[in-house]
Amino acid sequence: MKTKILDINPKKINLAKIKIAAEVIKKGNLVAFPTETVYGLGADALNEEAVAKIFQVKERPFNDPLIVHIADIKELNRLSKQIPPVALKLAKAFWPGPLTLVLKKSELVSDIITAGLDTVAIRMPDDNIALGLIREAQTPIVAPSANLFGRTSPTNAQHVADDLEGKIEMIIDGGKTKVGVESTVLDITAEPVRLLRAGGISVERLKEVIGQVKIGEELEKGLRSPGMLNSHYSPRARLILVEEKGEAQVEKVRRLSSEYKAQGFKVGIMTKEENQDKYNRFQVKVIGKGSELKTCATNLFAVLRNFDKEGFEIIVAEGLEEQGLGLAIMERLRKAAAPKYEC
């Protein structure tokens, strides 16, 4: 299959082009498109055959449920049979935006989307291309991140092409995504609501709006939450995460990098900007200032992909502060560092 690349300027949306992409969705085919978090691989949520193609193309196991993307809050009533007040409160505060709500599903939502669960994950993305596509396709759109299963999520159209060129009908190129990590996933069928995946909306911000948020035990222990494997977001290189703080961190990064280099591996260091001069003998990529976690989140996946492109075999990565978006970054780095399993 020849994958069509459709350039759309996010600042000046060309509706005719959005309509072309929407036709592809309507026909039951796949379109990768930008959202504010990462690129998604979209299919018509109401077409089971189209949804099945996502699993096939991504090589994703069927027990990993998908997020349904909507452009109008009224769609909640079609997709969920029980909308607690906290859902509306969260939607009002954070939609469109990087927050996914897990609710009781309605009959309309097929089991292939939810992996047989009686709940469905829903979000409204904060991206005019994504919203336009959903509106023009006149259907909710399911979209996992547009990468091969278990790999680093794509934050630009080239990343998508690197994984999926020739396997899908169309990629919309709308430039670089602004958030850079996936949406926060919140189970609001639980009481108090439970964080299943840290993401673009920080726990601190959620607490400002709804008070209590329980951090899922899976997340605390770094274990799997529904459909989330321990090993995920993996670059091809082996990633070693150094969680020490201050000088101890720098020393350990230096020691590990030296050891692997001595063994003949091509070693790269992912560092905070303020430490980059401390690794002069090594090859270094900067994720951003340690105090600017938003920038670090935006850069994270692209930096990991760049290490892969340049053939690094080992990435020694400095851990970041686990506050605000730092929690989402660290969750991803821990998973990227986890041993890989067959699935």
Ligand code: TXA
């Ligand atoms: O930012 C995002 O959320 C991106 C963009 C494209 O929207 N999408 C994304 O999708 O990250 P994906 O498939 O890579 O991750 C979906 C996550 C998985 O961890 C899955 O387990 C969880 O959402 N999920 C989906 N449905 C669920 C459900 N019913 N209950 C619990 N978790 C669910």
Ligand code: MG
């Ligand atoms: Mg993903």
